Amino acid sequence: MEDAISKIAQWLRADYGLSRRAVALLLLQEDPEMTALVAEREDPKVVAAIQQLVRELRGRGERSPLYRITMTRQRFAEQVTGQVTAKVTVKTRTLSERLSDLLIHPFWGTLFLVALLYFGFYQFVGVFAAGTAVEFLEDTVFGKYLLPPLVRFFEWLIPWAWLRELFVGEYGIFTLGIRYAFALLFPIVTAFFLMFSLVEDSGYFPRLALLVDRLFKGIGLSGRAVIPMVLGFGCDTMATMVTRILETRRERLIATLLLALAVPCSAQLGVMMATVSKVRGGIAVWALFVFAVFLLVGYLTARVLPGDPPRFYMEVVPLRLPRLENVLVKTWTRLQWYLWEVTPLFIVASVLIWLGRLTHLFDWLIAALSYPVQWVGLPKAMATVILFGFFRRDYGAAGLLDLVDKGAISGIDLVVTAIILTLFVPCIANFLMMVREHGWRAALVMTGFIFPFAFSCGFVAKHLLLWLHQWGWVGS
Amino acid sequence: MVDSHNPMSSQRPRSIGARLAEWWSRLKRRSLEAPPQKRVAIVGNPNVGKSLLFNRLTGIYVTVSNYPGTTVEIFRGRTHIDGVLYEIVDTPGMYSLLPSSDEERVARRLLMEERPDVVVHVVDAKNLSRMLPLTVQLMEAGFQVVLALNMMDEAMRAGIQIDTEALEALLGVAVVPVVATTGQGIAQLRRVIHAVAHGTAHSLRPTLGRRHQQDSAVAAG
Numbered sequence: 001m002e003d004a005i006s007k008i009a010q011w012l013r014a015d016y017g018l019s020r021r022a023v024a025l026l027l028l029q030e031d032p033e034m035t036a037l038v039a040e041r042e043d044p045k046v047v048a049a050i051q052q053l054v055r056e057l058r059g060r061g062e063r064s065p066l067y068r069i070t071m072t073r074q075r076f077a078e079q080v081t082g083q084v085t086a087k088v089t090v091k092t093r094t095l096s097e098r099l100s101d102l103l104i105h106p107f108w109g110t111l112f113l114v115a116l117l118y119f120g121f122y123q124f125v126g127v128f129a130a131g132t133a134v135e136f137l138e139d140t141v142f143g144k145y146l147l148p149p150l151v152r153f154f155e156w157l158i159p160w161a162w163l164r165e166l167f168v169g170e171y172g173i174f175t176l177g178i179r180y181a182f183a184l185l186f187p188i189v190t191a192f193f194l195m196f197s198l199v200e201d202s203g204y205f206p207r208l209a210l211l212v213d214r215l216f217k218g219i220g221l222s223g224r225a226v227i228p229m230v231l232g233f234g235c236d237t238m239a240t241m242v243t244r245i246l247e248t249r250r251e252r253l254i255a256t257l258l259l260a261l262a263v264p265c266s267a268q269l270g271v272m273m274a275t276v277s278k279v280r281g282g283i284a285v286w287a288l289f290v291f292a293v294f295l296l297v298g299y300l301t302a303r304v305l306p307g308d309p310p311r312f313y314m315e316v317v318p319l320r321l322p323r324l325e326n327v328l329v330k331t332w333t334r335l336q337w338y339l340w341e342v343t344p345l346f347i348v349a350s351v352l353i354w355l356g357r358l359t360h361l362f363d364w365l366i367a368a369l370s371y372p373v374q375w376v377g378l379p380k381a382m383a384t385v386i387l388f389g390f391f392r393r394d395y396g397a398a399g400l401l402d403l404v405d406k407g408a409i410s411g412i413d414l415v416v417t418a419i420i421l422t423l424f425v426p427c428i429a430n431f432l433m434m435v436r437e438h439g440w441r442a443a444l445v446m447t448g449f450i451f452p453f454a455f456s457c458g459f460v461a462k463h464l465l466l467w468l469h470q471w472g473w474v475g476s
Numbered sequence: 477m478v479d480s481h482n483p484m485s486s487q488r489p490r491s492i493g494a495r496l497a498e499w500w501s502r503l504k505r506r507s508l509e510a511p512p513q514k515r516v517a518i519v520g521n522p523n524v525g526k527s528l529l530f531n532r533l534t535g536i537y538v539t540v541s542n543y544p545g546t547t548v549e550i551f552r553g554r555t556h557i558d559g560v561l562y563e564i565v566d567t568p569g570m571y572s573l574l575p576s577s578d579e580e581r582v583a584r585r586l587l588m589e590e591r592p593d594v595v596v597h598v599v600d601a602k603n604l605s606r607m608l609p610l611t612v613q614l615m616e617a618g619f620q621v622v623l624a625l626n627m628m629d630e631a632m633r634a635g636i637q638i639d640t641e642a643l644e645a646l647l648g649v650a651v652v653p654v655v656a657t658t659g660q661g662i663a664q665l666r667r668v669i670h671a672v673a674h675g676t677a678h679s680l681r682p683t684l685g686r687r688h689q690q691d692s693a694v695a696a697g
Contacts, residue, residue, distance in 0.1 A: 017588030019618030022573065031574050033581065066574075070609070077608035084643040085604060087635055247577040317523050318630065323657075 001068065004028060004053055011049065014041035028054060029066040096319045103207040113208065120195050121233070122273075129191035130270030137183035150174055166354045171388075177350035181343045188270040189338055190331070192234045197330040201322035205230070219298025220254045220305065222246075228255055232263035235338065239263070240433045250307035256434055257301060257446050261453075262294035264422045275404045276418050279411035281474040286418050289461055293423060297453075353388065362387065376420070376458040378413050389421050412465045412474070419461045423454040512554060512563035514673045515590060519583060519614070520598035521607055522569030525626040527551075528656040529598055530566035533666070550586060557670040565592065573613040587619070593673045595619040596665070601631035601638060601653070611647065620672050621649045624665060628653045650677055 008024035016023050016037065026034040027050060039047050057065050102108045151168045158164045168175050199205065205227055213223030225246055232239035236259050243255045264272065276282040356362035369383040385399040400417060403409050409417070434443040468474040518526045518533075530536070534553030551566040567586055568579035575581040587595070595614055599607035604625075614621045625631075625638060644651045650668045654661030671677045 017591050018573075019616060022613065022617035025613075025616065026574060029574050033575070070572075073609040073612050074605075076612060078605045080608060080643065080646050081605035083646060084639045086637045086639075244578055 011046045104210045109211045125191045126273040129187045133187035142183045171353045173350040177346040181346045185267045192266040193331045193334045197327045203317045203319045220302025225255050232259045234266050236265045237430045237433045282415045372455045377462045416462045420458040512561045515563045515592045516594045517565045517592035518596045524598045524600045525656040526598050532662045596622045598624045601625040623651045625653045629655045
């Protein structure tokens, strides 16, 4: 072995930024990237000789060079460690270790998860932030104090109604864009990130990963994917980027698709809670339906996409008491990122909607969309909501809220629309992130699948709900 | 054998926005700031405290998390040590120089392409034996390695004592115990980085200089 290493090291001519010995070792371990690089930079004769040598070594001995090299290093590491470390106390099981075992226990762990989701996320983010805080900001701060003087100011400044619409019309930059960004999303996202950072710093997530690993295996993912999935409940765009921590491209594609399709972001969640909860049994049907879609699509994708199921290896970090200072700083940096990314998009969306309405392009699109909408069995007005949902998922969700407030939609149709909106094409930012991470082709294929699929699900959901309504399980 | 579908290869299509952002940051760097004189890369297994150490060294906040694999991009910051301008680079976690995920590939490519003057290998002092193989690989690859033993407080509480001087002598690289969460040992780490970057590590500890010079000789030859 040592012989082969020095031989290869001598043959190499090009510069790789690593010592020749290290390059030789990587070649013997058959590292694909390094092999390709060497094939590109070295004389073909040298490349052939190296390949020959690697093949020979692989054939000789019962263990692969990769295994032997790894073991040699590991033995050395253990030897050194043994020489320099001393264990003073006999380790007893600490409280945190016992707690850790409970958290990954199938029964107690699930119980804890449910409690965390209910109190930490549903009560704190869904009810407190999305309800109480949003109400205060929207109705009192924006509705009473900020918007009326602003509207008067623009009425004085711009005499033309069509231009004034851009700023303070029904979908104007201030009345819609800024209001949604700050009054609606800001409190929800703040609460979510705060909760997320707190749980993250405690070291709970790796345990959650262990807990759900079994379930995730069935949908072609490993427990590692738990982080992007949970993060998706905050912001799917951010979560799509974080799928990078997954090991294979296959796993990343599955995770990206599931995020875009069946993981509602915090803005959507907030609005869904506010609207769908008004229908008796609505939240349960919505949540179970979306979860079923999540499992089904994951299962099917894992069947269809070629490749091996992921290996699961993760360090279980110690449980730690989160430090308030760290949690606050982290929440703040995430919020900054969010505001920088999101606020401009809201303004752009307002401008696009204004342009679309002015040029009547939207009328065309809404007319086109009204066919699938009516096929599903929804009122025509839903086409508008779904179109706006295309610009930002949460935009559409918020439009839904307005319709509910006006009493223009029945309970069953509300739940159906909520399901379609949740499954529907991700917001523009999410779509662009999909392109950035996987290229245009993959992003377009995924969106092309999601489009008709969301409507088909709406169709199924409508009939399911009508049936449930007959039995008196769901209000109307 | 050739992996033509490597998603992180440089030919990957990138958005106009990303290209613009890169161009802008390059322009800004060129016009406003002097180029750094030395470059330091922070590497190590996931979740050993690389990002927190980066924060401590540069004063720039990047998201730190009690979860492996949080850093998926490369972060850069600057700091002065003894009047010399250093660029500090935070990398995604890596288990070995032989990558098995995209983030590990990102970290290795950074090491190969940028040839940092000093590589700070951050390890969890509680799990030394699991992390030393990477130290060995970094040394083999010809880097000037500084081993930062992080989480010394937790190791101590778990009853693990580490003789850092013996470790230094056995490996032949500088070893600095630190507690990144509280900032303990950071000043010493800065001194050691500076000494290693300028080839004067032997002034700190006589056993060190020789080995570091040997390594640079290997790297050069």
